[in-house]
Amino acid sequence: MLLRADIHALWNLGMITVNPDTGKVMIAEEVLRSCFELEGIAPATPIAGFSHPSKEAHQPNFE
Numbered sequence: 528m529l530l531r532a533d534i535h536a537l538w539n540l541g542m543i544t545v546n547p548d549t550g551k552v553m554i555a556e557e558v559l560r561s562c563f564e565l566e567g568i569a570p571a572t573p574i575a576g577f578s579h580p581s582k583e584a585h586q587p588n589f590e
Contacts, residue, residue, distance in 0.1 A: 545570065547582035 530538055537543040542555040550569045 547584075547586050 534543060537554075537558060542558050544553050545551065546553055550572070551567050552570065553567075
């Protein structure tokens with residue numbers, strides 16, 4: 528998944544993740560109190576089905 532540098536840093540810290548079942552963005556409470564408005568949106572996915580991220584790819588960051 529291609530992310531902006533600031534979003535990627537939060538991803539690496541486990542403060543932003545994607546729910547593997549719904550494909551929606553989930554954000555840690557401490558980040559929600561800031562200016563981010565990503566909670567609950569589904570990121571754009573490639574049209575080709577073989578390019579879609581797998582649920583397994585999101586699982587480690589989701590837990």
